[in-house]
Amino acid sequence: MSLKISNTVKDKVAVLSIAGEVDMFSSPQARNAIMELVKERVPKVIVDLSEVSYMDSSGVATLIEGLQLCHKYNGNLVVAGLRDNVREVFELTRLDKIFQIFQDVKTAKAHG
Amino acid sequence: MTKTIVLNLTSDPPLLSVMRAAVSKVCEIAGFDEMDTSKIILAIDEACSNIIRHAYKGKGGQTIRITCKIKPTKLEFILEDEGEPADVKKIKSRPLDEIRPGGLGVYIITSVMDKVKFADGMEAGNRLVMQKSIPKDKK
Numbered sequence: 001m002s003l004k005i006s007n008t009v010k011d012k013v014a015v016l017s018i019a020g021e022v023d024m025f026s027s028p029q030a031r032n033a034i035m036e037l038v039k040e041r042v043p044k045v046i047v048d049l050s051e052v053s054y055m056d057s058s059g060v061a062t063l064i065e066g067l068q069l070c071h072k073y074n075g076n077l078v079v080a081g082l083r084d085n086v087r088e089v090f091e092l093t094r095l096d097k098i099f100q101i102f103q104d105v106k107t108a109k110a111h112g
Numbered sequence: 113m114t115k116t117i118v119l120n121l122t123s124d125p126p127l128l129s130v131m132r133a134a135v136s137k138v139c140e141i142a143g144f145d146e147m148d149t150s151k152i153i154l155a156i157d158e159a160c161s162n163i164i165r166h167a168y169k170g171k172g173g174q175t176i177r178i179t180c181k182i183k184p185t186k187l188e189f190i191l192e193d194e195g196e197p198a199d200v201k202k203i204k205s206r207p208l209d210e211i212r213p214g215g216l217g218v219y220i221i222t223s224v225m226d227k228v229k230f231a232d233g234m235e236a237g238n239r240l241v242m243q244k245s246i247p248k249d250k251k
Contacts, residue, residue: 023125023129023157024128024164024165025125025128056154056157056158057158057216058161060216085150088147088150092224
């Protein structure tokens with residue numbers, strides 16, 4: 001199934017909202033959307049995962065790549081709104097120590 | 113008594129969501145709770161993705177057979193393909209302190225499942241057996 005992806009950029013903060021199941025089929029779509037923002041060197045990218053019902057390691061890999069590219073230009077990529085099963089993937093792979101994870105987009109925006 | 117279900121799918125990524133729905137039901141029948149079920153789905157999904165990516169080099173239309181056996185004390189999955197045999201000695205997860213995209217599939221599979229065995233010395237194809245114990249209070 002394809003993902004539904006939308007983004008808004010305001011005051012140097014991008015909110016990338018992803019909806020659907022992120023797996024090896026759909027993760028290239030998420031990657032393309034993140035790469036667009038990285039190309040623009042958006043200082044802060046908030047990836048809203050509240051409508052993501054499933055994520056596998058290819059989805060996580062996409063986010064790692066985005067985070068590393070943001071760091072190259074001193075930007076940042078954070079994630080927000082993780083459902084329990086998606087948070088579990090982050091914890092299982094210990095990426096909860098690498099990513100800043102916020103309860104929701106509002107909280108992520110308020111944090112620096 | 114062992115209850116068995118066999119899922120046959122082709123190596124096409126859009127079909128992975130169908131596989132996940134079926135595995136979810138199998139886990140429910142076996143008595144796993146929601147969180148264990150989501151982890152098991154993830155492990156089987158990672159294994160299937162590896163088959164598509166490595167055994168079939170991304171080529172669609174190839175055979176993947178998943179045999180699910182619900183036994184009295186454990187749930188067993190046998191994944192078989194007809195792709196390029198993997199060098200079992202080279203299958204390993206990457207260290208988690210290496211922060212880079214990719215290479216997490218095997219780590220997830222071995223973390224989630226209680227027993228994971230890749231058949232060695234296959235002349236053709238691959239066979240992966242994974243087991244997860246059913247919690248005692250769920251039997």
